[in-house]
Amino acid sequence: MIKIQTFNKISDKGLNLFPTQYYQVSSDCTDPDAILLRSQSLHDMPLPNKLKAIARAGAGVNNIPVDKMTEFGIPVFNTPGANANAVKELVIASLILANRNICTGWHEALSLKGQDVPTQVETIKKQFTGTELQGKKLGIIGLGAIGVKVANAACLLGLDVIAFDPHITIKNAWQLSAKVEQASSMNAVLGQADFITLHIPYTKHTHHLIDENSLKQINPHSILLNFSRADIIDSTAVINALNNNQLSQYVTDFPTNELLNTANTLCLPHLGASTVEAEENCAIMAVNTLRRFLETGEIENSVNFPTVNMPYQGGVRFCIVNRNIPNMLGQISSTIASKELNIKDLINRSKKDIAYTLIDVEDANVDEALSLLKQIDGVINCRKLLPNDN
Numbered sequence: 001m002i003k004i005q006t007f008n009k010i011s012d013k014g015l016n017l018f019p020t021q022y023y024q025v026s027s028d029c030t031d032p033d034a035i036l037l038r039s040q041s042l043h044d045m046p047l048p049n050k051l052k053a054i055a056r057a058g059a060g061v062n063n064i065p066v067d068k069m070t071e072f073g074i075p076v077f078n079t080p081g082a083n084a085n086a087v088k089e090l091v092i093a094s095l096i097l098a099n100r101n102i103c104t105g106w107h108e109a110l111s112l113k114g115q116d117v118p119t120q121v122e123t124i125k126k127q128f129t130g131t132e133l134q135g136k137k138l139g140i141i142g143l144g145a146i147g148v149k150v151a152n153a154a155c156l157l158g159l160d161v162i163a164f165d166p167h168i169t170i171k172n173a174w175q176l177s178a179k180v181e182q183a184s185s186m187n188a189v190l191g192q193a194d195f196i197t198l199h200i201p202y203t204k205h206t207h208h209l210i211d212e213n214s215l216k217q218i219n220p221h222s223i224l225l226n227f228s229r230a231d232i233i234d235s236t237a238v239i240n241a242l243n244n245n246q247l248s249q250y251v252t253d254f255p256t257n258e259l260l261n262t263a264n265t266l267c268l269p270h271l272g273a274s275t276v277e278a279e280e281n282c283a284i285m286a287v288n289t290l291r292r293f294l295e296t297g298e299i300e301n302s303v304n305f306p307t308v309n310m311p312y313q314g315g316v317r318f319c320i321v322n323r324n325i326p327n328m329l330g331q332i333s334s335t336i337a338s339k340e341l342n343i344k345d346l347i348n349r350s351k352k353d354i355a356y357t358l359i360d361v362e363d364a365n366v367d368e369a370l371s372l373l374k375q376i377d378g379v380i381n382c383r384k385l386l387p388n389d390n
């Protein structure tokens with residue numbers, strides 16, 4: 001049985017994809033082969049002995065110690081794009097909520113209870129006059145799965161869009177509306193936009209990317225939206241900018257006590273990906289990715305391992321994780337040859353310091369070869385798939 005430990009509520013639409021005759025899936029399993037989670041932090045958790053993979057049903061992986069997993073040769077998977085539509089819809093909704101002062105107007109309307117409401121609304125409405133999106137400029141930092149969808153939707157709403165992403169993928173570039181203006185730096189976006197939205201991961205490089213200095217580049221009438229992660233923005237600097245009229249409004253999915261006590265903030269309780277559809281899409285993608293890795297050794301959507309595709313014909317396959325250093329492949333293939341195994345197919349890919357090799361061999365002396373492969377200096381871990389394993 002392959003044991004999967006789950007954390008957080010994972011949609012049954014995904015969990016039901018694990019065939020029960022081969023998989024034992026539970027939240028309290030010991031010594032799991034793989035972990036499937038959403039927001040649970042693994043930073044302080046001891047590493048289970050047999051752990052082979054971690055899959056996050058979501059995009060960000062800052063709740064997982066990815067560098068440590070890489071050292072142990074464990075791939076970390078995520079579900080890029082599976083919740084992008086949900087976030088896009090909330091970003092567009094928030095743009096309209098903030099720009100038309102809908103939340104403050106709504107609060108004020110509620111405070112009229114018991115009064116001559118039809119007359120009073122006509123009196124108070126001028127406090128909440130907004131502006132229209134059409135013809136304004138939206139600045140986007142990060143053109144990944146979410147940023148591209150936000151850009152395209154904003155173009156359809158009549159906004160001009162300027163965006164910055166120095167590492168946009170070819171796939172995302174193909175999907176991006178030709179109307180989007182590409183900026184050469186983040187500051188070029190900040191200086192021109194009426195609304196600024198961030199769609200980047202939280203990493204040590206993006207910690208407080210928006211700080212006191214970058215806020216000085218922003219037009220004072222601008223609205224800043226953060227649906228990425230709390231610490232990409234220095235919230236103390238944002239509060240100061242709001243209080244000093246250097247920023248008009250701040251919309252965030254990551255409230256703090258201080259932000260809740262600051263005027264001109266719109267705080268949402270981390271609702272970005274909270275739709276039934278996004279949770280199902282993420283769970284389905286995470287389970288399919290995990291199963292593919294566990295059952296065939298192939299890798300797709302890993303944040304720390306290379307993508308590796310070699311269709312599995314159901315024979316003997318070695319899945320080898322090794323350091324990305326010279327002569328590893330030579331040692332691996334000569335070890336296999338020393339056990340008189342004939343290599344039928346082989347693929348080797350690398351990503352930064354990690355290399356991953358799949359080798360299909362004729363069925364003989366497999367266990368001896370596996371144990372020798374594990375002893376090669378530089379091999380981090382190695383497992384075999386056998387006919388009828390699944």
Ligand SMILES: NC(=O)c1ccc[n+]([C@@H]2O[C@H](COP(=O)([O-])OP(=O)(O)OC[C@H]3O[C@@H](n4cnc5c(N)ncnc54)[C@H](O)[C@@H]3O)[C@@H](O)[C@H]2O)c1
Pocket residue numbers: 059060061080081083084087141142143144145146147164165166167168169186199200201202206209227228229253270271272273274
């Ligand atoms: N609010 C929510 O509930 C919610 C839901 C889903 C995702 N998110 C957050 O949104 C982030 C983005 O999600 P995604 O699916 O679009 O990710 P993605 O990986 O598809 O795209 C991220 C993009 O950011 C770009 N990037 C990285 N650093 C940058 C920088 N300094 N300047 C400009 N561009 C930069 C990358 O090149 C990449 O194209 C996630 O990492 C996650 O933290 C939040």
